[in-house]
Amino acid sequence: FQFPWFLIIIFGILGLAVTLFLLIFSKQQ
Secondary structure, rough: OOOOHHHHHHHHHHHHHHHHHHHHHHHHO
């Protein structure tokens, strides 16, 4: 069984996207 590195990459990209979205959303208010 190989470790699913693609899951870490996907979660990492989603995390960055959510962080950027929250930063932009907080700046717009």
